[in-house]
Amino acid sequence: MTLKVTLITGRTISQGVNLENKTSSDYMEATASCELNTKDIELLGKPKYVKIRTEYGDVVVKLKENSSNPSGIAFIPMGPWANAVVDPDTKGCGMPGFKGIPAEIDATENKVLLLKELMARYKQ
Amino acid sequence: MELLIKNGAVYDPVNGIAGDRADISIKDGKIVEKVSSGASVIDAGGRLVMAGGVDAHSHIAGAKVNLGRLMRPEDSRIGLKSRTKITRVYSGYTVPNVFAMGYRYAQMGYTTVFEAAQAIMKARHTHEELEEIPIIDKGALTLFGSNWPTMDYVREKNLDKLAAYVAWGLLASRGFGVKVVNPGGGEMWGFGKNVTSLDDVVPNFDVTPAQIIVSLMKANEMLRLPHSVHLHCNNLGKPGNYKTTLASMELAKQIKPAKDRQVLHVTHLTFNAWGGTNWGDFESKADEIANYLNNSDNVTTDMGQLIFGSATTMTADGPVQYANAKLLHAKWGNGDVELEDASGVVPIFYAKQISIHAIMWAIGLELALLTKDPYKVLLTTDHPNGGPFVNYPEVIALLMSNKKRQEEIKTLHEAVHKRTKIPGIERELDFNDIAIMTRAGPAKVLGLLDTKGHLGVGADADVAIYDIKPDQIDPSVEYAKIKSAFQSAAYTIKGGEVVVKDGQITATPMGRTFWVDATVPEEQTEIMMKDIRMKFKNYYSINLANYMVQDAYVTHPKVVKAGAIPVKVS
Amino acid sequence: MNVITDALCPFCGCLCDDITVVVEDNKIIEAKHACMLGSAKILGHCRLGGNNIETHHTIKEPMTRVDKNSNFKEVSYDEAINEAAEILAKSKRPLLYGWASASCEVHKKGLLLAEELGAIIDNTASVCHGPTGLATHEKGSPSATLGQIKNRADVIVFWGCNPVQAHPRHMGRYSSFARGFFSEKGRKGRKIIVLDVRKTDTAKMADEYVEIQQGSDYLVISALRAILSGHADVVPASVGGVLKDQLVKVVETLKTAKFGAIFFGMGLTQSKSRYKNIDNAVSLTFDLNSFTKFVITPMRGHYNVTGFNQVCTWETGFTTAVDFSRGLPYYNPGETAANDVLNRNEVDAAMVIAADAAAHFPANSVRRLAKMPLVQIDPHWSATTEIANVVIPTAICGIEVEGTAYRMDGVSLRLRKMIEPTHLTDEEVLERITQRVKELRGE
Ligand code: SF4
Numbered sequence A: 001m002t003l004k005v006t007l008i009t010g011r012t013i014s015q016g017v018n019l020e021n022k023t024s025s026d027y028m029e030a031t032a033s034c035e036l037n038t039k040d041i042e043l044l045g046k047p048k049y050v051k052i053r054t055e056y057g058d059v060v061v062k063l064k065e066n067s068s069n070p071s072g073i074a075f076i077p078m079g080p081w082a083n084a085v086v087d088p089d090t091k092g093c094g095m096p097g098f099k100g101i102p103a104e105i106d107a108t109e110n111k112v113l114l115l116k117e118l119m120a121r122y123k124q
Numbered sequence B: 001m002e003l004l005i006k007n008g009a010v011y012d013p014v015n016g017i018a019g020d021r022a023d024i025s026i027k028d029g030k031i032v033e034k035v036s037s038g039a040s041v042i043d044a045g046g047r048l049v050m051a052g053g054v055d056a057h058s059h060i061a062g063a064k065v066n067l068g069r070l071m072r073p074e075d076s077r078i079g080l081k082s083r084t085k086i087t088r089v090y091s092g093y094t095v096p097n098v099f100a101m102g103y104r105y106a107q108m109g110y111t112t113v114f115e116a117a118q119a120i121m122k123a124r125h126t127h128e129e130l131e132e133i134p135i136i137d138k139g140a141l142t143l144f145g146s147n148w149p150t151m152d153y154v155r156e157k158n159l160d161k162l163a164a165y166v167a168w169g170l171l172a173s174r175g176f177g178v179k180v181v182n183p184g185g186g187e188m189w190g191f192g193k194n195v196t197s198l199d200d201v202v203p204n205f206d207v208t209p210a211q212i213i214v215s216l217m218k219a220n221e222m223l224r225l226p227h228s229v230h231l232h233c234n235n236l237g238k239p240g241n242y243k244t245t246l247a248s249m250e251l252a253k254q255i256k257p258a259k260d261r262q263v264l265h266v267t268h269l270t271f272n273a274w275g276g277t278n279w280g281d282f283e284s285k286a287d288e289i290a291n292y293l294n295n296s297d298n299v300t301t302d303m304g305q306l307i308f309g310s311a312t313t314m315t316a317d318g319p320v321q322y323a324n325a326k327l328l329h330a331k332w333g334n335g336d337v338e339l340e341d342a343s344g345v346v347p348i349f350y351a352k353q354i355s356i357h358a359i360m361w362a363i364g365l366e367l368a369l370l371t372k373d374p375y376k377v378l379l380t381t382d383h384p385n386g387g388p389f390v391n392y393p394e395v396i397a398l399l400m401s402n403k404k405r406q407e408e409i410k411t412l413h414e415a416v417h418k419r420t421k422i423p424g425i426e427r428e429l430d431f432n433d434i435a436i437m438t439r440a441g442p443a444k445v446l447g448l449l450d451t452k453g454h455l456g457v458g459a460d461a462d463v464a465i466y467d468i469k470p471d472q473i474d475p476s477v478e479y480a481k482i483k484s485a486f487q488s489a490a491y492t493i494k495g496g497e498v499v500v501k502d503g504q505i506t507a508t509p510m511g512r513t514f515w516v517d518a519t520v521p522e523e524q525t526e527i528m529m530k531d532i533r534m535k536f537k538n539y540y541s542i543n544l545a546n547y548m549v550q551d552a553y554v555t556h557p558k559v560v561k562a563g564a565i566p567v568k569v570s
Numbered sequence C: 001m002n003v004i005t006d007a008l009c010p011f012c013g014c015l016c017d018d019i020t021v022v023v024e025d026n027k028i029i030e031a032k033h034a035c036m037l038g039s040a041k042i043l044g045h046c047r048l049g050g051n052n053i054e055t056h057h058t059i060k061e062p063m064t065r066v067d068k069n070s071n072f073k074e075v076s077y078d079e080a081i082n083e084a085a086e087i088l089a090k091s092k093r094p095l096l097y098g099w100a101s102a103s104c105e106v107h108k109k110g111l112l113l114a115e116e117l118g119a120i121i122d123n124t125a126s127v128c129h130g131p132t133g134l135a136t137h138e139k140g141s142p143s144a145t146l147g148q149i150k151n152r153a154d155v156i157v158f159w160g161c162n163p164v165q166a167h168p169r170h171m172g173r174y175s176s177f178a179r180g181f182f183s184e185k186g187r188k189g190r191k192i193i194v195l196d197v198r199k200t201d202t203a204k205m206a207d208e209y210v211e212i213q214q215g216s217d218y219l220v221i222s223a224l225r226a227i228l229s230g231h232a233d234v235v236p237a238s239v240g241g242v243l244k245d246q247l248v249k250v251v252e253t254l255k256t257a258k259f260g261a262i263f264f265g266m267g268l269t270q271s272k273s274r275y276k277n278i279d280n281a282v283s284l285t286f287d288l289n290s291f292t293k294f295v296i297t298p299m300r301g302h303y304n305v306t307g308f309n310q311v312c313t314w315e316t317g318f319t320t321a322v323d324f325s326r327g328l329p330y331y332n333p334g335e336t337a338a339n340d341v342l343n344r345n346e347v348d349a350a351m352v353i354a355a356d357a358a359a360h361f362p363a364n365s366v367r368r369l370a371k372m373p374l375v376q377i378d379p380h381w382s383a384t385t386e387i388a389n390v391v392i393p394t395a396i397c398g399i400e401v402e403g404t405a406y407r408m409d410g411v412s413l414r415l416r417k418m419i420e421p422t423h424l425t426d427e428e429v430l431e432r433i434t435q436r437v438k439e440l441r442g443e
């Protein structure tokens, strides 16, 4: 099924630890992921990977459990994967929409793009 | 590099020259007896020549100045100017950027300016900005009045430790003198409270403002610092505060100066010569203050003149700023500094038709005109509290022309007639008085008269030439000319270099930063440092090793030596 | 072996200054007292070899390429600097972005270059606490140094921030657990309130956790202000997902504090209402001062993102997002911030320095950057490297170069040089680019 959520992005410690280590798999592991609570994960059928779609794009990331999230809240650590789907509108004050983006989540078999591949998309 | 300024109408009160034609010889940045025939020559053509202006109290650099800028982009949008081949961009009116700060002072013929307050912990920031202010020489006064070590030593009556702490604090902050703001109040503001009189007891520290002031004056004189204690009185901003101001001045009688200067400088009287009991019966008591000054010899003051229009109030007096913000429904900046002091920033607009503002406008002028000796009242606007320093020429014109004052009074709220004495004051200051209030006076008050504020041999070659022929002008009538001439110097010479010509910047040398290195017996410092180390271990949020301002932040220092014991000459 | 004490950690806005660094053969082998984040930065992944390295982490030599889809060619500093200068000098609307992981000395050089070029200069506050600056324009900034809070605060509020993950030593050094003069009991003597949209690790440690429906912070702040000013009667039974009873209880705690401190993060700056959230939170702080002492402080992210805002403010009058195209500094976030000009497709060349725009900007902006001539100045291979034309590696500020940084509360401290650099410094590179730009323009 498709899960409708509100997407937020933000810092995590492993995102920070690997901030200057962007080309590593540690960084990818730290940031190319989406956290949902157990109930939401069950609704999706406990997949390994999910595709997140917003008005602004889509991205495939690993699914992680975080029981601290309320239902309907999806968290992606800040970084290139999250930013593939955030709202670019700066709302007249310079700040894009990194939090509170309506999103749809589906289970997927597709693989997570490497940073290099993700960036290559933008050069097309 | 030699330079000869010929044919000037020189006003140099320190050397007893009042408008006489005189030549000024300059060599290697100093005024000398004479120069060789190869010297370049500026023909002043009978125009007014004075030493470079000296400002002993202005807020030009540091955390609260920058907070003022950050809070007020609307102010930064005023006075914008593109860069040129020699100047960087200008911005701001009440809170100019660092470049405009130096350029505008120089354009008015000022060459030395002192920042009036820095907390030791934030001194690095002050110096970062001072380092970027072009042309002028500068320095900064360091806050001591609510510092925990100060209050501990005052309570313990340990003057040796207090003096050692002051000397060390000046070194740590690369500061020039002892600033005291609402003593005790900074600490009480830590919990949102304030002191209300000189004899209130500061909780937990068990000292009173009066004890703090007296002890710091004693320490200041023990250390033979060039400047005296520089006091922003308690109860500032409250109707009736002139009594506190007078009582604070009275404390100076207990102290003998170690140098030929005052023992207490009480600053920006526009804000603390207030009578009345509330905003309704608010009135000027500048006459009482002037009367006191006329009968005493160890206190000096400055005007803090109010300028109508936009201003940004900024002070270490945290509680008064919260009260202001509340009263004015204005935006509020607050900046408590752990163990040291408070601070606040609030924008304000002074309006001619607001009775309080009209009365405050009169206070600064009354003080200057009713005090007989111009050495006792320096010309300031407490930039940018009373208004921006670019308005000094307006203040000069007001002091020199009763006619201008009367014109102005016509446009003000009627309270100026009933609750000030200004309408009836006819005194008009002359160029000599102005030279004292803007040059000799501040230099003397700061203890820098050896090299600043005059044009005698050995002085720094800081000179201003204004497009006024003193023998051909009646300032009383031609006040508009006076104002425009002082706004835009014909020449400003800084350290022997022409930095302004016809009001335009021509060169941007880097000025020096004055700071005071006061010697204290080593054992005394060591004993004091035990307490300081304990405070860093337990209370400060940074380590002692990272506290002191490093040399990298004072690249052009001018160290003034002082100290309790004579410095050994090696 | 060389031991450096009292060193600063050049990672997060806490700017801890108690790090002991052990250096052997110009390699840092230990960083005592640093948290996980700080250790990762100071010890470095690259120079010591981290896990799972797939490609280079640091950039060894300057590199250039004309076609962004081709591989980089290693070139000399002279060539790369020349190339960078040409790109910038030719540009009609250059953007100079980044500056977070660099010292104030670098910022000064950057602002000079921006003036010279007539460029737009913006820092990473643009995507973190930019709205905090806007709120400061509106309402001011009633704040205090962190030590004031450590010594006095008995009530601490964390709103939309998660120090456990983002500023790991904050609670120990400055807030929840810190002991001081009036707070000898540390955590025991304090009430901690956390307001967030999910139960973060910080929230789990709170005495009171208030879960807000995402995007409703403004409403909740307004409700708190209404209750505080005695108008609880107009507050509905639930506001932004929070029950009125809980809001009333929170207000009671705030009001009866001896000294209260609010720390806030991107939960406020980035969600709906942006700077208006902060504006309202500053007003709440203002209101609380009628009852007791209260201050509010942003949890600034990078160790010197604050420093750029300070330097930019004292040099131009404006905090960031300054457009010099008219010769004068012009500032209007919403129009002149990096993502504004990228969204409008105005920029025709960019320089990214000491930050990773490609990783931290929305896709739309990255797409634009990927299609224009792009210069990167950075010690590390990042997402921006992937889309750059000219890449100039530099020494790491705060590890290989000394300089100034401003802590989140505006206290400035001196960064240490711990080891000898193997690359040019940012300052040197910027100076040389500026020099070359002047030459190219015949000045
Ligand atoms: S809390 Fe921040 S500054 Fe302190 S050690 Fe950790 S990363 Fe470094």
Ligand SMILES: [Zn+2]
Binding pocket: B057, B058, B059, B116, B268, B315, B382, B385
């Ligand atoms: Zn002042």
